Amino acid sequence: MSNWLKEPFQYDRIDIEQKHQNLQSQRKDKTAKDWKGTLLRIWSYLSVYRFKMFLVVVMAVLSSSLSLLGPFLVGMAIDDYFITQSLEGLPSLLVVLAVTYVLLSLATWFQNYWMIGISQQTVQEIRTTLFLHIQRLPLAYFDKRQHGELMSRMTNDMENVSNTLNSSIIQLLSSAITFIGILAVMLWLSPLLTAVTLMVIPLMVIGMKWITKRTSIFFKEQQRHLGELNGYIEETIAGQAMVKTFSREEPIIRDFEVRNSKLRTAGFWAQTYSGFIPKLMNVLNNASFAVIAGVGGLLALNPQAGVTVGTIVIFAEYSRQFTRPLNDLANQFNTLLSAIAGAERVFEVIDEPLDQDKEGAKPIDHIEGHVQFDRVSFSYDNELILNDINLDVKAGETVAFVGPTGAGKTTIINLLSYFYEVNAGRILIDGQDTKKIQKESLRTKMGFVLQDSFLFQGSIIENIRYGRLDATDEEVIEAAKMANAHDFICRMSDGYHTKLKQDGGGISQGQKQLLSIARAILANPSILILDEATSSIDTITEMRIQEALKRLMEGRTSFMIAHRLNTIEQADRIFVLQEGQITESGSHQDLMNQKGFYYGLHQKLEKQTG
Ligand SMILES: Nc1ncnc2c1ncn2[C@@H]1O[C@H](COP(=O)(O)OP(=O)(O)OP(=O)(O)O)[C@@H](O)[C@H]1O
Numbered sequence: 001m002s003n004w005l006k007e008p009f010q011y012d013r014i015d016i017e018q019k020h021q022n023l024q025s026q027r028k029d030k031t032a033k034d035w036k037g038t039l040l041r042i043w044s045y046l047s048v049y050r051f052k053m054f055l056v057v058v059m060a061v062l063s064s065s066l067s068l069l070g071p072f073l074v075g076m077a078i079d080d081y082f083i084t085q086s087l088e089g090l091p092s093l094l095v096v097l098a099v100t101y102v103l104l105s106l107a108t109w110f111q112n113y114w115m116i117g118i119s120q121q122t123v124q125e126i127r128t129t130l131f132l133h134i135q136r137l138p139l140a141y142f143d144k145r146q147h148g149e150l151m152s153r154m155t156n157d158m159e160n161v162s163n164t165l166n167s168s169i170i171q172l173l174s175s176a177i178t179f180i181g182i183l184a185v186m187l188w189l190s191p192l193l194t195a196v197t198l199m200v201i202p203l204m205v206i207g208m209k210w211i212t213k214r215t216s217i218f219f220k221e222q223q224r225h226l227g228e229l230n231g232y233i234e235e236t237i238a239g240q241a242m243v244k245t246f247s248r249e250e251p252i253i254r255d256f257e258v259r260n261s262k263l264r265t266a267g268f269w270a271q272t273y274s275g276f277i278p279k280l281m282n283v284l285n286n287a288s289f290a291v292i293a294g295v296g297g298l299l300a301l302n303p304q305a306g307v308t309v310g311t312i313v314i315f316a317e318y319s320r321q322f323t324r325p326l327n328d329l330a331n332q333f334n335t336l337l338s339a340i341a342g343a344e345r346v347f348e349v350i351d352e353p354l355d356q357d358k359e360g361a362k363p364i365d366h367i368e369g370h371v372q373f374d375r376v377s378f379s380y381d382n383e384l385i386l387n388d389i390n391l392d393v394k395a396g397e398t399v400a401f402v403g404p405t406g407a408g409k410t411t412i413i414n415l416l417s418y419f420y421e422v423n424a425g426r427i428l429i430d431g432q433d434t435k436k437i438q439k440e441s442l443r444t445k446m447g448f449v450l451q452d453s454f455l456f457q458g459s460i461i462e463n464i465r466y467g468r469l470d471a472t473d474e475e476v477i478e479a480a481k482m483a484n485a486h487d488f489i490c491r492m493s494d495g496y497h498t499k500l501k502q503d504g505g506g507i508s509q510g511q512k513q514l515l516s517i518a519r520a521i522l523a524n525p526s527i528l529i530l531d532e533a534t535s536s537i538d539t540i541t542e543m544r545i546q547e548a549l550k551r552l553m554e555g556r557t558s559f560m561i562a563h564r565l566n567t568i569e570q571a572d573r574i575f576v577l578q579e580g581q582i583t584e585s586g587s588h589q590d591l592m593n594q595k596g597f598y599y600g601l602h603q604k605l606e607k608q609t610g
Pocket residue numbers: 143380381385403404405406407408409410411412
C-alpha cells in the first residue's frame with residue numbers, strides 16, 4: 001500500500017504545544033474580526049500538509065477536466081459517427097469515454113480522501129490547542145464567561161470549521177476550475193453560442209440575490225433562537241432540583257413552548273426561501289437548455305456558423321454543469337463566512353493570555369508552611385474586596401476565618417492558592433514572595449477540602465487517586481482509612497471500583513467530604529485549605545469528618561473557613577473578617593473576652609445548636 005493511502009495522521013501533543021507557542025508569538029499583530037488574519041492562521045495549520053494539499057489541487061484539476069471531457073466525447077461521437085453513420089472508430093471512443101468516467105471517479109475519491117484527512121487532522125490540532133489552552137487559563141477568565149458559551153466554542157464553532165474544511169474547500173476549488181474550464185472550451189467551440197448560454201447568468205444572480213437576502217435574515221434568526229433555546233434547556237436541566245422544589249414546571253414548559261415556536265417560525269421561513277434556490281436553478285437551466293437548442297438549431301442550419309449537432313449537445317450538457325459551480329460558489333461562500341467567524345471565536349480563546357508564572361519564578365521543593373500576608377489588598381474588578389490585610393501564620397498552626405457573607409474569606413483562600421494576583425502587598429511562604437515561586441509547584445504543596453469538592457465521573461479509587469496520581473492502590477486504601485471513608489466504600493456495590501456519576505452523583509454530601517479528605521491525605525500537602533460545608537450533615541458523619549480532619553491537619557499549616565462552633569473553637573487562632581478587613585484576631589478565649597463580633601456570633605450559634 002502506498003504511503004499516501006496509509007493512515008498517516010498520528011499526532012503528537014508535545015508537537016502541537018510547540019506549534020501553539022510559535023503561533024502565539026506570531027499572533028500579536030492580529031486583531032479580532034480580522035478575516036484575512038484568520039484565514040492565514042488556518043492556512044498556517046494546513047500548510048504543514050503542503051504536499052498533500054498540492055495533490056488535492058492536482059486531483060481537483062484532473063476531476064474537473066475529466067468532467068469536461070465526458071460531454072465533449074459524446075458530442076464528438078454524435079458528429080463523427082452517428083450523423084455520418086460510420087461506426088468504425090466508435091468502439092474505441094466508447095472505451096476512452098468509459099476510462100474517462102472511471103478516472104473521474106478515482107480522482108474525485110482521492111481528492112476527498114486526502115482533503116478529509118488534512119482537515120480532520122487540522123481540526124484535531126486546533127481542538128487540542130484550544131483544550132490545552134483552556135486548561136491553562138487563569139481562573140479570572142472563567143469568572144467573566146458563561147460556561148455554555150465556552151462549550152459552544154469548543155463544539156459548535158469547531159464543528160463549523162471542520163465541515164468547511166472537509167467539503168467547502170474542495171467544492172470551491174473544483175467549482176472555480178470547472179467554471180473556467182467550461183468557459184474556455186465553450187468560447188473555443190462557438191463564441192456566439194457561449195454568449196447565448198451566458199445570458200442566464202444575470203437572471204441567476206438577480207434571483208439568488210433576492211432569495212439569499214431573505215434567507216440570510218431567517219438563518220441568522222434561526223441560529224439565534226436555537227442558541228437561546230439550547231441555553232434555556234441547559235439551564236432547566238441543570239436546575240431541575242430547583243424547578244421541582246418551587247413547582248415551576250408549568251411556567252417553564254410554557255416558556256419553552258414560546259421559544260420553540262419562535263425557532264420553528266424562523267426555521268420554516270429559512271427553509272422555505274432557501275428551498276426556492278434549486279427550483280429557480282431548474283427553471284433557469286431548462287430555459288437556457290431551450291435557448292441553446294433553439295439558437296443552436298438555427299445556427300446548425302447555417303454551415304458557416306460552425307455549429308454542429310454535437311456542439312449543441314456539448315453546450316446543453318455544459319450549461320448544466322456550468323450553473324452548478326455557480327450555485328455551489330454562492331452556497332459555499334456563506335458556509336465559508338460562518339466558518340471563518342467560528343474559527344475567529346476559537347482563536348480568540350487561544351489568544352487569551354495564560355496563567356503564567358512571573359519571570360524568574362522557580363519551582364519549590366519543600367515547604368515548611370510559614371505563611372504571611374503583608375499589607376495585601378485585592379479587588380476582582382474595581383471594588384476593593386480585601387483592604388490592607390496582614391497575617392502571620394506559623395508552620396503547623398491552624399487558623400480559622402469567620403465573618404459575614406461576602407466579607408472576603410474565600411478571596412483570602414483564592415489569593416493564597418495563587419488563583420488571582422494581589423493588587424498590592426505580598427504573600428510570603430517560608431519568607432519567600434509567592435511571585436518568585438512557580439504556581440504549579442506551589443499548588444502541589446497545598447491540599448484542598450472544599451465545600452463543593454469536585455468529584456469526577458469515574459471510580460472511587462480514581463477519584464481519591466486524583467490527589468496523587470502515582471499512588472498505589474494500598475496507599476489509596478490507607479488514605480481512605482485515615483479519612484474514615486473505608487467503611488462506607490466497602491459497603492458499596494463494587495467497593496473501591498464503584499463508579500460515581502457526574503460530579504459525585506450517587507453518594508451523600510458527607511461521603512463526598514470524606515472522599516475529598518482522603519484525596520487531600522494522599523496528596524500529603526504542607527498547607528491545607530478547608531472550606532467547611534454549610535449543609536447539615538448527620539451527627540455521626542459529622543463526627544467522622546471532624547476526626548478525619550483532625551488527622552489530616554496534624555503537622556500542617558491549615559486555613560479554615562469555619563461555620564461550626566466546634567471547628568472554630570479548635571483553631572489555634574481565629575481571624576474575624578468584616579468588609580475586607582481583619583477586625584478581631586486571637587484564640588477563642590481571647591475573642592470571647594473582647595466581647596466583639598465573634599462573641600456575638602458565638603452566642604448566636606450556641607443558641608441555634610441549643
Ligand atoms: N469571581 C469574582 N468576581 C467578582 N467578584 C467576586 C468574585 N468572587 C467574589 N466576589 C465578591 O467579592 C466579595 C467577597 O467574596 P468572598 O467569596 O470572598 O466572600 P466570603 O466571605 O467567602 O462569603 P461567603 O461566606 O458567603 O462564602 C463579595 O462581595 C463577592 O460578591
